[in-house]
Amino acid sequence: MRNLFLWVALAIAVIILPNLVSFSQQEVLVFMTINILVVASYRLLTLTGEWSLGHVVIMGVGAYASALVTKELGLWVPLGILVGGLASALIALALSVPLFRMKGFYFLIGSFAAGEIIRLLWKRFRDPFGGAKGIKGIDPMPDFSIGIYQFDFFEPVSYFYFSAVVVAFCLWILWRIEKSPVGLTFHAVHWQDKLAQASGVNLRRYRTMAFVIASGFAGIAGALLAHYIGTINPNSFDVEVMVFVLTWAIVGGTGTFYGPILGCVVLTILNEIVLRELGLEQTRPLIYGLILILSILFMPNGLESIVQRVTRRKDAK
Amino acid sequence: MTALLEVQNLTMRFGGLTAVDGLNFKVEKGNIHGLIGPNGAGKTTTFNMVSGFYKPSHGKVLLNGEDISGLPMHEVANRGVVRTFQHSTLFAELYVLDNALIGTHMTFRPNLFAAILGLDGAARREALDRARSSLEFFGLGDVEQELAGDLSHGHQRALGMAVAYASRPDLILLDEPFTGMNPEETRQMMDLMRRLCAEGTTILLVEHDMQAIMGLCDNITCMSFGKFLAEGGPAEIRNHPDVIEAYLGGARHVA
Numbered sequence: 001m002r003n004l005f006l007w008v009a010l011a012i013a014v015i016i017l018p019n020l021v022s023f024s025q026q027e028v029l030v031f032m033t034i035n036i037l038v039v040a041s042y043r044l045l046t047l048t049g050e051w052s053l054g055h056v057v058i059m060g061v062g063a064y065a066s067a068l069v070t071k072e073l074g075l076w077v078p079l080g081i082l083v084g085g086l087a088s089a090l091i092a093l094a095l096s097v098p099l100f101r102m103k104g105f106y107f108l109i110g111s112f113a114a115g116e117i118i119r120l121l122w123k124r125f126r127d128p129f130g131g132a133k134g135i136k137g138i139d140p141m142p143d144f145s146i147g148i149y150q151f152d153f154f155e156p157v158s159y160f161y162f163s164a165v166v167v168a169f170c171l172w173i174l175w176r177i178e179k180s181p182v183g184l185t186f187h188a189v190h191w192q193d194k195l196a197q198a199s200g201v202n203l204r205r206y207r208t209m210a211f212v213i214a215s216g217f218a219g220i221a222g223a224l225l226a227h228y229i230g231t232i233n234p235n236s237f238d239v240e241v242m243v244f245v246l247t248w249a250i251v252g253g254t255g256t257f258y259g260p261i262l263g264c265v266v267l268t269i270l271n272e273i274v275l276r277e278l279g280l281e282q283t284r285p286l287i288y289g290l291i292l293i294l295s296i297l298f299m300p301n302g303l304e305s306i307v308q309r310v311t312r313r314k315d316a317k
Numbered sequence: 318m319t320a321l322l323e324v325q326n327l328t329m330r331f332g333g334l335t336a337v338d339g340l341n342f343k344v345e346k347g348n349i350h351g352l353i354g355p356n357g358a359g360k361t362t363t364f365n366m367v368s369g370f371y372k373p374s375h376g377k378v379l380l381n382g383e384d385i386s387g388l389p390m391h392e393v394a395n396r397g398v399v400r401t402f403q404h405s406t407l408f409a410e411l412y413v414l415d416n417a418l419i420g421t422h423m424t425f426r427p428n429l430f431a432a433i434l435g436l437d438g439a440a441r442r443e444a445l446d447r448a449r450s451s452l453e454f455f456g457l458g459d460v461e462q463e464l465a466g467d468l469s470h471g472h473q474r475a476l477g478m479a480v481a482y483a484s485r486p487d488l489i490l491l492d493e494p495f496t497g498m499n500p501e502e503t504r505q506m507m508d509l510m511r512r513l514c515a516e517g518t519t520i521l522l523v524e525h526d527m528q529a530i531m532g533l534c535d536n537i538t539c540m541s542f543g544k545f546l547a548e549g550g551p552a553e554i555r556n557h558p559d560v561i562e563a564y565l566g567g568a569r570h571v572a
Binding site for chain 2: 173176177180181182184185187188191192194195196197198199200201202203209213
């Protein structure tokens, strides 16, 4: 009952929120919503103990795929977004063959290399990827009406509502996976892969499964982004963006489902509201780096550890 | 009648070192079979080959007549041979109950789509019952909500066996289950193994604790320097001159 109330309150807050902020902040809200899906899907991969540096490029695969199928083949945009997710999942499946011969640090480096190869392919082939300039004029979401609300996708508010619904649904699926026996097996693979294997777990299959699912959702996030900004290029998905994803995940903490999401929200607010107001945008990488170092030093379990401390104190009372 | 597990001419070479050299033995169904030998005799290496952790250089491991040598560990496990590890190898960061639930992985295979759609309720309940009954069996029922890493040493060893037992294997391989236990804990562990055997699980164990081995095993294989030395019941092995020599070094002359 209390939970239901919280969810309803959250839903109302999400509906009201964009009406309280400026136009540019509405745009930031859209990006933040999409980034929440990126970082939450990234966490699913980290459940198995593997950290990838190719997640943002995989997200880009979804963006390119969705942009191309809607632009070149005239596919309906919502279907294109799904195709984007599938394309990312399939690419991840193919990449898993060489990548999961490695683990730990080697996987990290391998995933970075694989991501750079994909990015260079986008740059090299002007047809169909548009080379270094990328793809422009990507079809926007077609406007539609649900009776009480008219979706006009030139307005960031409309796109925020649309992406919030898509992302919420994706998060729900990710949550169901994590809380299922499949999720427990991911944890098992992370903490003691030998014991998991002795219990009959096919390690390779489960690592691949986590990678493919995480990539699929990253692809959906990429497609959402592509149809919003209307233009993508190889640099939209370079390693700098990956560093932001890593920072969100590490500052938020990867021990809980909400940790990375919290990291993404808090750092986005800090970035867009505080830094922009202070006119410190140019020093953003510097400040992000500082936050990362400080949080590793003083908050090794991330922002989620603060939440846990507060809620535990409340329970104890 | 074929034995449950048969090891034929099993050999393992690490570069120039032959750790196990042409080993043969059989484990009969329903027995507790001990594998002993002085340090460096190749017991654990043998164990690792049987469980699929190592691929043997030569020779075969037959399970009910089927060649399982060189299969990966999860494939061996899927054929009903589950191992434990030396020391307390557990999912220390997870709850005791979750440890046992992972042990049920083979019986109740997680299904991604059923899990998302919520169609696996029955399987999850059965897995939970199975995990709880395994914990009860090893006397861990009242610690199921603790983190595995917080348990006492004796409980951790019991949990290792509970995880293995949760899949109801035909054969459990126990790697030095008595290491670091006091006599009281050892006695309790021996009782658990006898009960496990009475439930129809065959046990193969590698162990240093002679008292436990002698009191527990139906059959013992003794190795020394990677080679087969002797086999027989506890009484036979205890008095076998080659075994005494391997352990005490020329004990015959001293005695």
